[in-house]
Amino acid sequence: MNVVPYQRPKGILEEYEKSLAGKSEKTVDAYMRALRQFTTWIADRPGNGGLFRPEQLTKTAIEMYLALLQSEGYSVSHLARVKSAVGSFARWLMEEKEILRRNPIRGVEIPAQPLLAPRQLSPDQRYILRSLVERDGNPRSEALFALGYWAGCRVSDVSWLQIKNTNIGPKVGWLSVGYKGNKMRDIDLLNQARSPLYKYIQHGGRDPDSPYVFTSQRADRLTEAGIHHWFRTLKSMATKDEWELILDITFHDLRHDFAHRAREAGWTLEEIAYYLGHVTKKGMPAIQTTIRYTQASREQIKEKLKQIKG
Known part of the structure; x- marks a missing residue:
């Protein structure tokens, strides 16, 4: 403004x-x-x-x-x-002041948010979140964030990820994920996701006796609620100005934003559907679900209008 x-x-x-x-x-x-x-x-x-x-x-x-x-x-x-x-x-x-005769807030309706509106993070929001992770400097934080932001994983994918389903090395890496609905899929990882995950597994202080990748002091795995708590704690490190921009962002929003960035990078809807695990019982890409994740916004269309030539 x-x-x-x-x-x-x-x-x-x-x-x-x-x-x-x-x-x-x-x-x-x-x-x-x-x-x-x-x-x-x-x-x-x-x-x-x-x-x-x-x-x-x-x-x-x-x-x-x-x-x-x-x-x-x-x-x-x-x-x-x-x-x-x-x-x-x-x-x-x-x-108290008797300046107003009636409360002007009466009858004011909050503008409705469009149904199924996708969450695409702004460049500033991405910058703040990535900066917070770097400032935190915790290997587990880096790995958790990377799987949401750079791999579009669900909270359940991360929470239930097992060591036996991780194939991570110094230069290559892929995972078998898909706890939700028991729809396992193999996904290759960008280096931005592989590297922090490898670092965490090797030197992050996880419980070596647990079959799960992400462990906690209270249990053999970090629960979904535990991941949401970690994300809120990460955001609480923000300055007041930063907080205004990220206060309502959730871990799941990282997955939505990954889908947008994949679409911008030229991925087809079928490719995004497979990578995110949007598939039918027969194993076919569930495009309708993926469309919700990559729904175009008015601002995007407004920018595209400028490209139309006479």
């Missing part, structure tokens, strides 16, 4: 922040960041002269701001958090 530097409306946000003293530090920080961005956007609207005044907090402003966030790729859950923060601020302006 292109916005002017925020100008404080006579300390009104600072007053409101003090009223949140009973909430957790994380909640207060999330609310205030959302409100500062929202009020800055209002201040930048025509006729406002770079200033925010509480009476400018209207239903129209909220609806247009949420629509803007959606167009920029923010998730429905992020929009819901913004709506909650603005609604709380508006109630305070009504009940």
